[in-house]
Amino acid sequence: MSGPDTSPALEVRGLTKHFGGVYAVDGCSFQAPRGQVTGLIGPNGAGKSTAIDLISGFKLPDGGTVLFKGRAIEGLAPHHISRMGLIRTFQSPREWPGLTVLENVVMARWDAGRESFLRGVVGLARAQRDRSSAELAKAREILDEFGLLALRDERAGNLSGGQKRLVEFARIRMAQPELVILDEPMGGVNPVLGERMALAIEAFIATGTSVIVVEHNLPFIERVTQHVIVMALGTVIAEGPFESLRSNQDVVDAYLGGAVAG
Amino acid sequence: MREYLISVLTEGAIFGIMALGLNVIWGWSGDFDLAYYGYIAVGAYMTLVLTVGPAVAPAHYILGLTLPYPLAVVIAVITSMAVSLVVGSIALRHLRGIYFSIVTLGAVYVMYVFAGQYTPLFNGYQGLSGLFDPMGDWFGLDYLSYQYFLLGLCLVLFALVFLFMWRISGSRFGMALRTLREDERAAAAFGRDIYRLKLKGYVLGAGLGGFAGALFAAYLTAFNTSAWSPVEVIVLYSAVLVGGRGNIWGVALGVLIMGLLVQESTRFLPMLPGLGELNTVHPQVLLAARGAIIGLVLVLFLRFRPQGLLPERRFADSEGALAVAPQTA
Amino acid sequence: MHDALLTLGFGIVTASILALSAVAFTLQYGVTNVANVSHGEILTVGAYAAYLVHQRTGSAIAAAIAAALAGGLVALAMYSSLIGPFIRFGASPTVVFIATLGMSFVIQNTLVIFFGAANVAYTLDPGAPRQLGPFLITPLDEEIVVSAVAITVVLFVIISRTKFGKALRAVSQNRELARVTGINATRIAGATFFLAGLVAGYAGFILAESVGSFNPYFGFGFFLITLTAAVAGGLGRAFGTLAGAVMVGLILEFAQTVRLPGGSYVSASYNLAFAFAILAIVILVRPRGLFTNARRSIFE
Numbered sequence: 001m002s003g004p005d006t007s008p009a010l011e012v013r014g015l016t017k018h019f020g021g022v023y024a025v026d027g028c029s030f031q032a033p034r035g036q037v038t039g040l041i042g043p044n045g046a047g048k049s050t051a052i053d054l055i056s057g058f059k060l061p062d063g064g065t066v067l068f069k070g071r072a073i074e075g076l077a078p079h080h081i082s083r084m085g086l087i088r089t090f091q092s093p094r095e096w097p098g099l100t101v102l103e104n105v106v107m108a109r110w111d112a113g114r115e116s117f118l119r120g121v122v123g124l125a126r127a128q129r130d131r132s133s134a135e136l137a138k139a140r141e142i143l144d145e146f147g148l149l150a151l152r153d154e155r156a157g158n159l160s161g162g163q164k165r166l167v168e169f170a171r172i173r174m175a176q177p178e179l180v181i182l183d184e185p186m187g188g189v190n191p192v193l194g195e196r197m198a199l200a201i202e203a204f205i206a207t208g209t210s211v212i213v214v215e216h217n218l219p220f221i222e223r224v225t226q227h228v229i230v231m232a233l234g235t236v237i238a239e240g241p242f243e244s245l246r247s248n249q250d251v252v253d254a255y256l257g258g259a260v261a262g
Numbered sequence: 263m264r265e266y267l268i269s270v271l272t273e274g275a276i277f278g279i280m281a282l283g284l285n286v287i288w289g290w291s292g293d294f295d296l297a298y299y300g301y302i303a304v305g306a307y308m309t310l311v312l313t314v315g316p317a318v319a320p321a322h323y324i325l326g327l328t329l330p331y332p333l334a335v336v337i338a339v340i341t342s343m344a345v346s347l348v349v350g351s352i353a354l355r356h357l358r359g360i361y362f363s364i365v366t367l368g369a370v371y372v373m374y375v376f377a378g379q380y381t382p383l384f385n386g387y388q389g390l391s392g393l394f395d396p397m398g399d400w401f402g403l404d405y406l407s408y409q410y411f412l413l414g415l416c417l418v419l420f421a422l423v424f425l426f427m428w429r430i431s432g433s434r435f436g437m438a439l440r441t442l443r444e445d446e447r448a449a450a451a452f453g454r455d456i457y458r459l460k461l462k463g464y465v466l467g468a469g470l471g472g473f474a475g476a477l478f479a480a481y482l483t484a485f486n487t488s489a490w491s492p493v494e495v496i497v498l499y500s501a502v503l504v505g506g507r508g509n510i511w512g513v514a515l516g517v518l519i520m521g522l523l524v525q526e527s528t529r530f531l532p533m534l535p536g537l538g539e540l541n542t543v544h545p546q547v548l549l550a551a552r553g554a555i556i557g558l559v560l561v562l563f564l565r566f567r568p569q570g571l572l573p574e575r576r577f578a579d580s581e582g583a584l585a586v587a588p589q590t591a
Numbered sequence: 592m593h594d595a596l597l598t599l600g601f602g603i604v605t606a607s608i609l610a611l612s613a614v615a616f617t618l619q620y621g622v623t624n625v626a627n628v629s630h631g632e633i634l635t636v637g638a639y640a641a642y643l644v645h646q647r648t649g650s651a652i653a654a655a656i657a658a659a660l661a662g663g664l665v666a667l668a669m670y671s672s673l674i675g676p677f678i679r680f681g682a683s684p685t686v687v688f689i690a691t692l693g694m695s696f697v698i699q700n701t702l703v704i705f706f707g708a709a710n711v712a713y714t715l716d717p718g719a720p721r722q723l724g725p726f727l728i729t730p731l732d733e734e735i736v737v738s739a740v741a742i743t744v745v746l747f748v749i750i751s752r753t754k755f756g757k758a759l760r761a762v763s764q765n766r767e768l769a770r771v772t773g774i775n776a777t778r779i780a781g782a783t784f785f786l787a788g789l790v791a792g793y794a795g796f797i798l799a800e801s802v803g804s805f806n807p808y809f810g811f812g813f814f815l816i817t818l819t820a821a822v823a824g825g826l827g828r829a830f831g832t833l834a835g836a837v838m839v840g841l842i843l844e845f846a847q848t849v850r851l852p853g854g855s856y857v858s859a860s861y862n863l864a865f866a867f868a869i870l871a872i873v874i875l876v877r878p879r880g881l882f883t884n885a886r887r888s889i890f891e
Contacts, residue, residue: 056451078450078451082453106437110452110453115435175453294689360684372867564677
């Protein structure tokens with residue numbers, strides 16, 4: 001077995017999507033390195049969220065290809081992509097509000113066996129029960145790590161925005177995907193939680209999950225990413241470490257006013 | 263009086279099963295399915311055509327076998343599930359919210375019209391009759407004893423269904439259904455095949471409906487389109503709503519309350535000033551008054567207590583309380 | 592309702608009535624995002640009002656006005672007592688949908704309490720039929736169609752030319768935005784319901800009259816077809832609805848001429864079933880109606 005896998009966690013080539021006459025995503029191509037945090041930034045309307053929807057199967061692309069784990073996944077249904085190991089979050093926290101925090105985390109893992117109707121209902125088998133309590137223990141452990149253990153029986157819908165985001169992160173830790181795409185995780189969240197989230201993202205990397213982060217909050221991007229991709233008008237206009245982008249004229253122009261500069 | 267009580271309790275148990283089935287689709291999957299009563303009807307009709315024997319002119323209906331009742335019930339349930347598979351595979355693929363409700367309303371209306379109009383199927387509006395004391399002859403029961411037998415049978419079956427639902431509620435399958443209700447997108451992002459999962463829940467619920475329908479046929483000894491009148495349907499849905507959608511105890515409570523309301527209203531309504539006199543002029547007035555009250559109850563609950571009297575219970579992590587303390591190796 | 596449909600069959604007269612009913616429904620939906628299941632009851636109330644007034648006064652015109660007014664008032668009451676409060680309370684569209692279903696049930700039963708459930712015969716002298724192209728039409732039919740067209744024209748003038756119409760369109764498109772620009776969305780919605788009610792009430796009058804009889808349940812049956820036309824045209828889009836109504840009317844008329852193997856014709860009682868089959872197909876293929884673009888994946 002040769003050294004660590006250096007193939008990209010995700011590869012996007014020529015991704016395209018139009019609505020009517022408008023090209024939301026127009027020949028977007030990039031690679032997200034494995035084992036790193038890649039940022040995806042760009043001004044409003046750059047097509048970042050649409051690109052995420054296309055990659056994760058929530059929208060159907062008009063052209064291009066997405067390679068994940070050696071397979072072309074464009075056009076696949078979201079649950080297929082998720083089961084392959086690519087999980088994404090959404091711009092607003094999407095917890096399961098009526099379920100408890102603990103249930104939210106436990107249900108993060110899709111369990112083919114026990115969610116099949118027959119086995120789920122009839123399964124009194126010991127192995128199932130054992131797996132179930134090991135799972136609960138794992139979930140509690142993760143919640144504890146995120147400081148949410150005390151809230152585990154609380155209805156998830158009752159939590160604050162920041163807490164919901166943390167629950168989402170806990171879910172991702174539970175699911176342990178190969179790649180997670182975070183869609184504006186800092187949106188609506190108290191900046192105080194920023195460091196906690198950054199640490200959570202670093203923990204993802206440590207447990208083998210590569211990360212792509214879409215964000216408007218540039219200091220956050222600077223804090224967590226090793227590699228940044230800049231999109232504008234539906235396509236990639238620059239790539240590189242965050243520092244290098246400050247002086248990139250294209251990037252500055254795209255942001256119209258130098259939000260990146262200085 | 264005793265016979266009346268037996269009859270009411272038997273019907274209550276059957277309604278309870280119906281409500282539990284509806285709860286799977288409306289309470290757990292979160293889809294307001296108006297086609298549900300159709301599956302109950304299919305269950306009832308199929309049970310009858312499989313047990314009452316060949317059609318005697320001028321009656322017309324399909325099959326007309328004389329199978330033993332339990333076998334007929336099994337086939338009836340399978341038929342209900344098959345019909346629901348057809349409706350569900352269309353309605354659940356792309357539709358949610360009111361579009362889903364409207365299409366299922368259409369589906370049930372089509373079923374109703376066909377059952378009533380297309381006489382070769384189930385003898386049209388006349389329907390079928392003649393299912394007397396199924397399984398009674400196994401035990402050599404007389405009329406009164408049979409009433410007790412049926413009551414006991416229905417109560418036991420209700421208890422079994424309740425247990426079954428309790429099992430599902432706590433199972434991963436049940437929880438997966440509820441994630442669909444809570445947030446579909448997130449469920450998909452975490453690996454759930456929304457369509458297939460909803461379809462499974464839908465067919466399961468319909469199967470229970472068909473089962474209840476089969477029992478209903480035995481209780482009524484007959485079935486036709488007047489047995490699925492709007493009142494029956496609204497009472498069923500109200501029971502699930504009033505009691506507490508998603509909570510099987512709530513559903514049972516709802517059936518109890520709506521049952522009481524329906525029974526008691528027939529008793530006290532004639533005593534209301536004016537209503538009694540009106541009823542002599544227009545004989546349906548009492549029934550209409552009851553219907554209006556039920557509708558009002560439904561609307562009031564939707565406004566002031568949409569989660570029902572017993573909201574869904576949450577799994578409280580008791581074990582965890584002990585595991586929190588010292589660090590395990 | 593089945594005998595009613597048998598007598599009526601489907602044709603331009605019904606398409607006209609359907610158009611009015613569907614536009615009224617669409618107006619209500621546009622301004623509140625609520626599918627009012629008790630819409631049919633507005634027609635029923637209109638029919639009863641017309642009948643009562645006609646009995647008293649002998650004037651068809653008075654009856655028509657009474658129908659419209661009764662319809663308007665009932666629709667307004669529906670909005671202010673149920674739909675409006677539910678929306679303000681933040682209920683989801685499905686919850687309000689169920690509530691209007693409950694309200695429909697309450698209204699039907701209340702009518703039974705006061706008027707009994709029996710069919711009420713109601714006929715106006717149709718006049719002698721004459722040939723008009725391929726159609727055999729009576730003067731009454733003509734009046735119905737002409738009045739329907741006139742009402743539709745007036746409605747569209749109101750919607751597109753008046754200040755009220757402009758506010759109505761604003762609220763339909765974006766309630767919040769309309770509020771921000773100073774429009775009292777609640778007041779506009781209430782007024783729209785009243786307007787829609789006027790139209791629907793009148794539709795109830797001419798429907799009852801064309802069929803020859805009515806009862807407390809007859810509006811609900813017609814509502815199901817109205818729903819088909821409204822959804823076919825695209826919920827919330829008034830122009831599309833008209834096209835939807837015409838289409839549904841035509842399809843149903845043709846369905847009646849289909850010969851089954853064995854030589855018999857399809858019974859008119861299946862009409863509603865047909866209507867729903869159409870509805871299901873439309874929703875599946877183009878849930879936003881026939882006159883908009885189809886959606887892509889379930890999440891779009």
